[in-house]
Amino acid sequence: MLKRIIVIASFALLSHGAQAGLNILACEPEWASLTQELAGDLVRVTSATTARQDPHHIEARPSLIARARNADLLVCTGADLEIGWLPLLQRESGNARIQPGRAGFFEAAAFVRLLEQSGRADRAQGDVHAGGNPHLQADPRNLLKVGGALAQRLAQLDPANAAVYAARNQDFQKRMSAAIARWEKEAAGLRGVPVVVHHKSWSYLADWLGLKVVADLEPKVGIEPSVSSLSALLERLKTQPARMILRTAYQSPKPSEWLAERAGIAALELPYSVGGSPAAKDLFGVFDETVAKLKGGLK
Amino acid sequence: MFKRHLLAAALACALPTSALAVTDADLAALRAEFDRKLKDIQAAYEDRLKEMETRLVKQSGESPETAQAVPRPGNTGAAVASANPELSLILQGVYAQRKAGERRPTGFLQDAGIGAPARGFSLGDSELILAASIDPSFRGQATVVLADDAVVVEEAWFQTSSLDHGLTLKGGRFISGIGYQNEQHPHAWDFTDNNLMYQTLFGEHLVQDGLQLKWLAPTDTFVELGVEIGRGGAFPGASADKNGAGSWAAFGHVGGDVGESNAWRAGLSYLGARPRDRESPLIDISGIDTNNLFSGKAKIWIADLVWKWAPEGNPRARNFKFQAEYFQRDEDGDLACDDADPLVPSLCTGGSTDAYRGKQSGWYAQGIYQFMPHWRVGLRYDRLNNDSLDYGVNNANLARTGYHPNKWSLMADYSPSEYSRFRLQLARDHAMQGNPDDSQIGLQYIYSLGAHGAHKF
Numbered sequence: 179m180l181k182r183i184i185v186i187a188s189f190a191l192l193s194h195g196a197q198a199g200l201n202i203l204a205c206e207p208e209w210a211s212l213t214q215e216l217a218g219d220l221v222r223v224t225s226a227t228t229a230r231q232d233p234h235h236i237e238a239r240p241s242l243i244a245r246a247r248n249a250d251l252l253v254c255t256g257a258d259l260e261i262g263w264l265p266l267l268q269r270e271s272g273n274a275r276i277q278p279g280r281a282g283f284f285e286a287a288a289f290v291r292l293l294e295q296s297g298r299a300d301r302a303q304g305d306v307h308a309g310g311n312p313h314l315q316a317d318p319r320n321l322l323k324v325g326g327a328l329a330q331r332l333a334q335l336d337p338a339n340a341a342v343y344a345a346r347n348q349d350f351q352k353r354m355s356a357a358i359a360r361w362e363k364e365a366a367g368l369r370g371v372p373v374v375v376h377h378k379s380w381s382y383l384a385d386w387l388g389l390k391v392v393a394d395l396e397p398k399v400g401i402e403p404s405v406s407s408l409s410a411l412l413e414r415l416k417t418q419p420a421r422m423i424l425r426t427a428y429q430s431p432k433p434s435e436w437l438a439e440r441a442g443i444a445a446l447e448l449p450y451s452v453g454g455s456p457a458a459k460d461l462f463g464v465f466d467e468t469v470a471k472l473k474g475g476l477k
Numbered sequence: 478m479f480k481r482h483l484l485a486a487a488l489a490c491a492l493p494t495s496a497l498a499v500t501d502a503d504l505a506a507l508r509a510e511f512d513r514k515l516k517d518i519q520a521a522y523e524d525r526l527k528e529m530e531t532r533l534v535k536q537s538g539e540s541p542e543t544a545q546a547v548p549r550p551g552n553t554g555a556a557v558a559s560a561n562p563e564l565s566l567i568l569q570g571v572y573a574q575r576k577a578g579e580r581r582p583t584g585f586l587q588d589a590g591i592g593a594p595a596r597g598f599s600l601g602d603s604e605l606i607l608a609a610s611i612d613p614s615f616r617g618q619a620t621v622v623l624a625d626d627a628v629v630v631e632e633a634w635f636q637t638s639s640l641d642h643g644l645t646l647k648g649g650r651f652i653s654g655i656g657y658q659n660e661q662h663p664h665a666w667d668f669t670d671n672n673l674m675y676q677t678l679f680g681e682h683l684v685q686d687g688l689q690l691k692w693l694a695p696t697d698t699f700v701e702l703g704v705e706i707g708r709g710g711a712f713p714g715a716s717a718d719k720n721g722a723g724s725w726a727a728f729g730h731v732g733g734d735v736g737e738s739n740a741w742r743a744g745l746s747y748l749g750a751r752p753r754d755r756e757s758p759l760i761d762i763s764g765i766d767t768n769n770l771f772s773g774k775a776k777i778w779i780a781d782l783v784w785k786w787a788p789e790g791n792p793r794a795r796n797f798k799f800q801a802e803y804f805q806r807d808e809d810g811d812l813a814c815d816d817a818d819p820l821v822p823s824l825c826t827g828g829s830t831d832a833y834r835g836k837q838s839g840w841y842a843q844g845i846y847q848f849m850p851h852w853r854v855g856l857r858y859d860r861l862n863n864d865s866l867d868y869g870v871n872n873a874n875l876a877r878t879g880y881h882p883n884k885w886s887l888m889a890d891y892s893p894s895e896y897s898r899f900r901l902q903l904a905r906d907h908a909m910q911g912n913p914d915d916s917q918i919g920l921q922y923i924y925s926l927g928a929h930g931a932h933k934f
């Protein structure tokens with residue numbers, strides 16, 4: 179009996195070892211999806227958060243610490259987005275591979291040009307991202323850059339499969355570039371369209387498609403809108419009209435719908451990340467739906 | 478860059494003369510389009526530059542990994558995240574309305590340093606926290622509490638970050654990992670004061686001067702084991718002038734998620750100490766204060782549970798937190814009883830020493846509900862049990878009651894932001910027999926300035 183248990187146990191361990199590629203923990207679903215594009219079945223990748231969770235405000239739950247303990251690579255946004263929880267995961271994990279400065283810690287923000295770098299962090303201005311806006315995945319051109327850097331990092335950590343990562347990256351770059359060209363064509367009519375945003379989640383999207391952000395629902399960055407701040411905004415929209423209000427899947431629909439109803443404009447919930455809507459099954463789905471919804475908002 | 482300034486200047490100069498023809502909106506649009514084009518050009522150049530760099534690197538035979546792993550220059554994002562060192566300051570203040578006097582749990586040996594709680598206006602602890610990575614292998618933190626005539630080093634520790642295999646070693650003065658509430662800083666408490674259990678066991682919380690080794694199991698379920706050895710100088714230990722360790726602690730925690738909305742952690746901890754001449758006040762049978770020196774063994778077991786709910790894992794708008802802990806304390810040794818004040822003779826006058834054996838237990842449970850952004854309410858119940866007390870010959874002097882100290886607390890707080898909080902608390906404090914305090918009112922503010930680090934689960 180004991181022998182049998184040992185055989186089964188060692189078999190379980192071995193088979194586990196045989197199929198064990200890199201174990202990757204992505205901070206947000208977009209990076210899990212990007213890793214999947216670049217590595218396919220070679221790695222095991224999970225996301226610490228879902229698109230319905232606000233990545234600024236996550237608790238360093240025991241389950242996340244346990245997952246960080248076993249990760250070979252963390253793929254995160256950086257630029258302070260995860261400042262409230264990621265440092266705790268790293269510190270509590272007892273995992274040297276994923277510490278800052280190690281190859282096992284990948285921050286997307288290091289590989290793209292960040293918008294809104296004020297360098298100032300005066301909290302009187304709200305909960306600002308002083309190092310630059312971290313919501314960079316809303317511009318698919320950034321995915322090309324991050325994808326390239328991530329493919330390199332995967333190859334560095336798993337040299338045996340370097341050729342596979344390079345090939346898959348090339349394929350991803352090709353497909354994504356073609357898709358970007360298509361989205362840009364479809365969204366040509368959105369250039370210069372005035373919009374209201376809920377948090378600075380859409381700066382990169384606006385930058386990419388040429389949307390004109392005329393107002394933010396948040397009276398100050400990271401401060402939730404109140405009835406009085408919304409009323410003031412409604413007043414302002416009379417002289418400076420907007421066509422639609424944009425929010426993510428994790429934000430409360432109440433403020434944007436309150437304002438949309440009174441201002442007579444559309445309130446759109448865009449997927450923001452993979453899983454943010456039923457159709458947003460991968461990165462391509464996210465932008466297919468984003469562009470379609472934005473165009474729908476014009477009508 | 479220079480060109481851009483030039484153009485901006487030109488636009489600015491052109492503005493007054495053409496103000497009649499050009500509206501602000503036109504100008505903004507023009508400016509936006511100009512910025513966009515400039516960015517496109519910049520991006521194109523940067524991409525070409527990168528491509529050339531890569532080619533150059535490939536030619537020189539270096540691996541392309543190292544070439545592209547270099548982050549884009551000019552981004553400060555990562556640098557600000559780890560502003561070095563992280564400095565923060567906690568400001569707290571309380572207004573309390575209560576009857577005068579002590580609120581000592583009857584029958585419980587407690588740290589003699591705990592005085593009567595302040596009434597009226599008082600400044601809470603101002604905490605100065607400095608933390609940083611020391612080098613790739615170590616992290617350090619110091620927490621200094623600034624009080625009126627004292628600066629107290631509450632914490633000063635190093636922690637390894639490169640031991641790997643789930644191991645973390647901490648050394649110096651640190652807050653012990655036993656229990657749940659123990660590791661919470663006072664500014665993170667959900668009530669204006671400590672629960673009776675922790676107040677009785679440790680004063681505020683157990684701080685160790687020593688070493689802590691923690692191991693996180695490589696499993697999908699959170700399983701953490703830890704051991705600590707320390708000087709054992711603080712209650713329930715007492716300043717021991719000796720070699721070796723004066724206190725030992727061991728703890729285990731398990732935790733996980735239930736669905737997307739629930740997370741929990743449970744634990745079991747043990748603390749052993751060998752105090753010498755540890756000072757505690759008790760009252761004698763006639764109600765007079767006595768001073769007691771305990772020498773012997775103290776053993777404490779703690780079981781803890783915390784359960785948090787947040788809809789879809791988003792705690793920001795609404796969340797609920799349930800927390801409960803249970804302890805057993807077993808103390809075995811000698812107790813030397815004497816007058817607390819020579820001018821007020823007690824039954825122990827002249828000193829009376831004999832064996833002491835105390836088995837005591839207690840628990841608290843609390844629930845905190847954030848029902849809308851910024852607003853929370855909470856309820857807490859504290860209870861202590863004098864299971865069995867034997868003072869030896871001092872049974873004739875010291876009160877051995879079957880009294881069970883208890884306390885109800887109700888609080889509501891409002892947090893305009895993550896960095897400020899205002900709290901109102903009402904309590905019925907029946908910790909001390911015969912001195913029930915039916916209405917304590919507390920008002921509190923807590924501000925945190927600077928790089929306020931993330932709170933543990």
Ligand SMILES: [Zn+2]
Nearest residue numbers: 234307377378
């Ligand atoms: Zn943000």
